[in-house]
Amino acid sequence: MNYIFHIIIIINIYIILTVSTNLLVGMANLISLAQAAFYGFGAYLGVLALMILKLPMIPTIFFVMFFTALLSLIIAFPSLRLKGDYFILATLGFQLIVFTILYNWVSVTRGPYGIPGIPAPKLIGIIPISGIIPFLILSSILAGFVIFIFYKLVHSPFGRVLKGLRDDEIAVKSLGRNVTKYKILTFAISSAFIGIAGFIYASYVTYIDPTSFNLDEAIFILAAVLIGGTGNIKGPVVGAVFVVILPELLRFVGFPDSIAANLRQIVYGLALIILMRYRPQGIAGEYKLQ
Amino acid sequence: MLLQLLVNGLIIGSIYSIVALGYALIYNTTRIFHIAYASIYMFSSYMLLSFYRNLNIPFIISFIIAIGLTILLSILIEILVYRPLNKKRSSLNVIMISSIGVMIIIINMIAIFYGNETKILNPNISKSISIGNIIITYTQLAQFIVSLILIFIFLIFLKYTKFGIKTRAMRDDSILCKVFGMDINRMRLMFFMLSAFFAAVGSGLVAYDVGMDPYVGMPMLLIAVVALIIGGVGRFEAPILGGFIIGILQSLAVWAFSSRWQDAVTFILLILFLLLRPQGLLGEKKRAV
Numbered sequence: 125m126n127y128i129f130h131i132i133i134i135i136n137i138y139i140i141l142t143v144s145t146n147l148l149v150g151m152a153n154l155i156s157l158a159q160a161a162f163y164g165f166g167a168y169l170g171v172l173a174l175m176i177l178k179l180p181m182i183p184t185i186f187f188v189m190f191f192t193a194l195l196s197l198i199i200a201f202p203s204l205r206l207k208g209d210y211f212i213l214a215t216l217g218f219q220l221i222v223f224t225i226l227y228n229w230v231s232v233t234r235g236p237y238g239i240p241g242i243p244a245p246k247l248i249g250i251i252p253i254s255g256i257i258p259f260l261i262l263s264s265i266l267a268g269f270v271i272f273i274f275y276k277l278v279h280s281p282f283g284r285v286l287k288g289l290r291d292d293e294i295a296v297k298s299l300g301r302n303v304t305k306y307k308i309l310t311f312a313i314s315s316a317f318i319g320i321a322g323f324i325y326a327s328y329v330t331y332i333d334p335t336s337f338n339l340d341e342a343i344f345i346l347a348a349v350l351i352g353g354t355g356n357i358k359g360p361v362v363g364a365v366f367v368v369i370l371p372e373l374l375r376f377v378g379f380p381d382s383i384a385a386n387l388r389q390i391v392y393g394l395a396l397i398i399l400m401r402y403r404p405q406g407i408a409g410e411y412k413l414q
Numbered sequence: 415m416l417l418q419l420l421v422n423g424l425i426i427g428s429i430y431s432i433v434a435l436g437y438a439l440i441y442n443t444t445r446i447f448h449i450a451y452a453s454i455y456m457f458s459s460y461m462l463l464s465f466y467r468n469l470n471i472p473f474i475i476s477f478i479i480a481i482g483l484t485i486l487l488s489i490l491i492e493i494l495v496y497r498p499l500n501k502k503r504s505s506l507n508v509i510m511i512s513s514i515g516v517m518i519i520i521i522n523m524i525a526i527f528y529g530n531e532t533k534i535l536n537p538n539i540s541k542s543i544s545i546g547n548i549i550i551t552y553t554q555l556a557q558f559i560v561s562l563i564l565i566f567i568f569l570i571f572l573k574y575t576k577f578g579i580k581t582r583a584m585r586d587d588s589i590l591c592k593v594f595g596m597d598i599n600r601m602r603l604m605f606f607m608l609s610a611f612f613a614a615v616g617s618g619l620v621a622y623d624v625g626m627d628p629y630v631g632m633p634m635l636l637i638a639v640v641a642l643i644i645g646g647v648g649r650f651e652a653p654i655l656g657g658f659i660i661g662i663l664q665s666l667a668v669w670a671f672s673s674r675w676q677d678a679v680t681f682i683l684l685i686l687f688l689l690l691r692p693q694g695l696l697g698e699k700k701r702a703v
Contacts, residue, residue, distance in 0.1 A: 155507055202689045208506065209447050213639065217681040220636070225676040339632070343514060351509055382612050386522040393522070396515030397495060402506045414505045 129256045133328060135368045135391030136263035140270045140321040142349045142360035147274060147314045149346070150354025150411045151283065152307060153290040158199060158215035161222035162315040164337030165192045166322020168233060169224070171332065174243050181245035181253065185266075185320060191311040200377030202309040206306055210252045219342050226334035245327050259328050266324060270317050275357050277313070286310060290411070344392075351395050353409020361407040367392065419665040425554045427661020428561035429616050433634055434641035434653030435568065436612030439605045443584040443647055447510040450491055451613060451638070452631030453520035458484040458614035459621035459630065460524055463533055481614040488610030491516055492603060511632045516655050525628040534625040564615065565654055566682070572650055585648060592652070633677070640684045646694025655695060 141163060148154045150305050169191050174186040183328035203214035226233050233239070253262055277283050285306055288296045326332045344367070352363020371388040379387055402413045433455065440448045461483045465476035495516055499509050540551040555632050572578035584601055594596050616634075617626075638653065641660055645652025660680055667679040687694065 155510075196574075202685070204439060206688060206692065209445075209510075210688055212447070212510070213643065214685060217635070217640075217684040217688070218683045220679055221685070224675070224681075228674045287675070346511075347514070347518075349654075383526055386526045389522040390519050393515040393518030397512050400504070400512040400515070401495075401498060401502075404504070404508050413508050413511070 126256050129260045131368060131372060133256070133259055133263045133324075135365055136343075137321050137325055138269040138348060138364035138368055139194040139267045139292055139361055140324070141318055141345050142352060142364045143270055143274050143348045143357060144314045144317040144321075145345055146354055146357075146360040147277070147310055149349055149380075149413075150356070150359070150409065151278065151286040151290060152310045153414055155210060155212050155313070155346070156203075156215040156217040156311075157339070157342045157346065158222070159318060160316040160337045160339065160342035161219045161298045162192055162196055162220060163322045163325070163341065163345070164334065165195050165315075166319030166335065167326040167332045168239075168322075169319065170323035171239055173219065174286075174327065181247050184245055185323060188319045188323045192322075193316040196312050196315030197308065200308045204307045204311065207353060216339070219339055223234075223334055223338050226337065234335070236333060236335075238331055240331045242330045242332070253327075259324075263324050263328070266320055269358060270320065271361070273317070278357065282306075282309075290414075338382060342360055347392050347396055350406055350413070351392070351399060353406025353411075354413065355409050355411025357404065359406050359409030363406065366407070419669050420662060421548050421550065422554075423662035423665030424658065425550070425558045426664070427658035428558050428565075429620055429657075430574075430634075430637050430641055431654040431657030432561045432564050432612045433616040433658045434638040435565065435644075436609035436616070436651060437635070437638040438642050438653040439581075439609040439612070441642060441648065443588065443605050444579065445506055445603060446496060447506065447513065448609075448698070449513040449635065450516035450520070451573075451609070452635035453517045453524075453630070454484060454488055454491075454610050455613040455617045455634050456524065456626065456628060456631035457487055457520060459535070459626040460528055460628075462531075462618050462621060463527045463528070463535055463626065467533075468559050469534065470632075477618050481611060482544050482619060484614040484617075485703040487520075487611045488606045489603060491549045492606040497599065497602075521628050521631070528628070529618070530628060532625050532627045536623075540623070551623075552603070553619075557623070560615065560619060561652060564612070569651070575648055576632065577600045581650075585650075596696075613657045640680055642694075643692075644682060644687045644694055646697030649694075652694055 141159065144390065145156070145159050146393040148156050166188050169188045170184060172173050173187045175178045177187075179187060199215065201220070206214055220323055227235050229235065230237075244252040246252050253259065285296065285301055288299075289301075289303060289306060293303060297368060322337075325336070349369040350363070351366055353359025357395040371384065374384050374388055374391075375381075399406055400413075434539045437448065437451050440446055440451065458480050461480035462476055465471045465479050466473055469476075471479070495512050496509060499512060501603055536553075540553040542549050542551040543555070544550070572581060572582030580591070580596060580601060581699070583596070583606075584598075588598060617630075620630075620634075637657075642653045643656070644659060645654070645656030660683070663679055663683065667676050668672075
C-alpha cells in the first residue's frame with residue numbers, strides 16, 4: 125500500500141510541475157528548458173527555510189514561492205526580449221549555469237555531496253509532517269490547490285490575454301496590451317508554483333543533490349507536458365500520470381532494472397516523435413504546438 | 415603554464431570548430447534546432463569503438479566505417495523524422511521537440527548495448543613532442559591538423575563550387591531556391607550527410623584522446639550552438655571563429671578559476687551574447703527570427 129501512496133505523491137509533485145510548465149508552453153507559447161532550475165531553486169530554498177530560518181510550513185511555502193519567482197525574473201527580463209530559438213537557448217544556458225552553481229559552490233550547497241537530513245515541515249509550528257500518509261495528504265492538497273489556481277487563471281481575463289498572445293502576438297499588441305509585462309508575469313507565476321514542487325520533493329525525500337535538477341530533468345518535465353498535452357489543465361495532468369506510471373508498468377512486465385531505466389526513456393522519446401507527427405496537441409491537450 | 419593552456423585551448427578549439435561547423439550546416443540552411451546532433455556525435459565514437467577495439471580492424475579503416483555509419487544515421491533521421499514534418503509544414507518548435515525525442519532514443523539504445531560507463535578507445539599514453547616548454551601529444555597534433563585541413567577545404571568548397579553556391583543560396587532563402595527549381599530535399603540530404611561527417615570526425619578524434627560515454631554528445635552540442643551564436647548565425651565562418659574562442663576561453667577559465675567552472679564560462683558567454691549582440695561577432699545587424 126505504501127508503494128501506491130509513494131507513487132501518488134510523486135504523481136502529485138509532477139502534476140504541480142507540468143501544470144505550471146503548461147502555463148508557459150501551452151498558454152504563452154514559451155518553450156522553457158529551465159524548469160528544472162526553478163524546481164531546484166524551490167528545493168534548495170525550502171531547505172534554507174526549514175533548516176536555517178526554521179520557519180513553519182505555511183510561511184516556508186510562501187517564502188519558497190516568493191523567492192523562486194524573484195530568481196526567475198533574473199532570466200525572465202532578458203530572455204523574454206528574445207524570440208523562438210533564442211529564447212529556448214537562453215533558458216537552456218540559464219539551466220546549465222544554475223546546475224553548475226549548485227554543483228560547484230560546495231561551501232553553500234554542499235555540491236555533489238547533497239544535503240541530507242532535511243527536517244519535517246511543521247504545521248502551525250508544532251505538528252511535524254513526516255511519514256507517507258501526511259505527505260500524501262499534503263501533496264494532494266497542494267496539487268489540488270495548484271490545479272485550482274491554474275484553472276481559475278486559464279479562465280480569467282489574464283488567461284484569455286495569454287491565449288491571444290500565443291495565437292497572435294501582434295494582434296494582442298495592437299489592442300494595447302503590454303506583451304512583455306504579461307510574459308514576465310507568466311514566467312514568475314509559473315516559477316513560483318514550480319518552487320512548491322521543489323519544496324515538497326525536498327521535504328519528502330529528506331535529501332537533495334544537484335543531479336535531481338539537471339538538464340535531463342528539464343527535458344523530462346517538458347516531455348511530460350508535451351506528451352500529456354498543452355493548453356488546458358487535463359493535458360498536463362495526464363502527462364504527469366503517464367510519465368510516473370509508465371516505468372512502474374515496465375517494472376511489472378519484468379524488464380531487468382538495468383535496462384528498464386533506459387527503456388522507459390526510449391518510450392518517452394518515441395512518444396514525443398509520434399505525438400509531434402500525428403498529434404501535436406499531445407494526448408489530452410487542446411493547443412497544437414506552434 | 416599559460417602558454418601551454420593557450421595551445422591546448424587552440425587545439426580543442428579546432429575540434430569545437432568542425433563540430434560547430436557541422437551543426438551550422440543544418441541550422442543555417444534548414445533552421446532546425448537539431449538537438450539529435452548530440453546523439454549523432456556520440457554514435458560515431460561508439461561505432462569506432464566497435465570496429466577498432468572489439469573487432470580489431472585497423473584504426474583508419476574503422477574510422478572510415480564509423481563515419482559512413484554515422485552519415486547513414488543522419489540520413490535516416492532526416493528521411494524518417496524531419497522530412498515528413500517538413501512536408502506537413504510543422505513549426506520549428508515541433509521539429510525541435512521531435513529532435514529531442516530522437517536524441518533520447520539513440521542515447522538510450524547505445525546505453526543499453528554498451529553500458530553507461532566510460533569506454534576507452536586508446537589505452538596507451540600518446541607519444542608527445544615538446545617545443546620549448548610546450549608539450550603536444552601526437553593525438554592533439556592529429557586533431558589540430560585534421561581539423562584545419564577540413565575547415566580549409568570546406569571554406570574553399572563553399573566559395574568556389576556549385577554546391578557551395580547552392581548552400582549559400584539555401585541559407586539566404588530556401589523558398590526562393592525552390593522557386594528556382596532546386597531539389598530542396600536532395601540539398602537537405604547533402605547537408606545532413608556533410609554535417610554528420612564533421613561530427614563523426616570530431617567525435618572520433620576526441621574519443622581517441624579521452625574516451626567516451628553515452629552522454630558526451632550534449633556538452634559538445636551545447637558548445638557547437640554557443641560557437642554558432644557568438645560567431646553569428648547565418649555565416650559559415652562564424653562557428654569556426656566561435657569554436658576557437660570557446661576553446662581558448664575554457665582554457666583561460668582553467669587557468670583563472672578551476673576546470674569546474676569551464677561550463678559556466680561558456681554559458682555566461684552565451685547569455686551575454688544573446689543579450690548584447692544577438693547577431694554574433696560576424697553577423698549583420700538584422701536578427702533572423
